[in-house]
Structure formats: C-alpha cells, structure tokens
Amino acid sequence: MSSKRIEGKPSRIGMFSCAGGSNTGQMSLKAVVAASEKFGSDRASLICLAGISSQIPGIVKGAKEREHILSADGCETQCASKTLKKFGIQPTKEIVVTRDCGIEKNHDLSDESGLETVRTKIEEEVARLVK
C-alpha cells in the first residue's frame, strides 16, 4: 500500500508517539511508523509531537482537523497524551506500551523485545478507528 499522503488532504487518523529515551518509547515510534506504512499515510499518519508543544500553527491546525487522534506512549508518564491534552487535543485512543503491551521499560534504546506485540496493538487500534 502506498504511504503517500494526498496533497492538502489530512489523513483520517493523526498519530503521535512519545518517542522517548527508553525501549518502550522507541518502540512506540517504530510501531506508529509501521502502522502508517501498513494503512497508508492518507489514512493514518505520524504527526510531530514537538510541533504541538512548540505550537507550530500548521501542525496544530493539521492535528485538529483529524477525525481521530491516537497517542502512543512508552510508559504511564504519558508525555505524548499529556502534551496533546495540554493544548486542547483529546486523543480518541491512548496506548501505553508498558501497560497495554506488558513490556517492561528500560533505557536500552535498541531493545526491541516485544516490538511485534506493540505493532499488533497499534495496528488493531488503527484498524478499529478507520472502520
């Protein structure tokens, strides 16, 4: 499936990842990227979380135009979800890798143990939202 986004048309689902400094944070990003590749970025695309916290107008507007917002956080601190809410963007679905995928957090950024579980979880949620 093509991952190309139709110019000027936002995807139905905007996805945000904490992409934090941990195995689970990194896996949240990898799984979101995989979901975008699988469903096509015209349906589900990654949006820059830093663009929300830095209040870049085009990125904030783009996020608010999405039909659904999915946040993927590495741990219960939920930096992505909290950032979104702080700026008035309510996630439709919040995924927390440690809680929802049962993976223990550590600081080995290359540790991909459980990545398949995270990918499956995020893909299941995206599939539900695009129905």
Ligand code: SF4
């Ligand atoms: S949610 Fe957890 S893993 Fe992600 S950036 Fe915050 S503290 Fe790090």
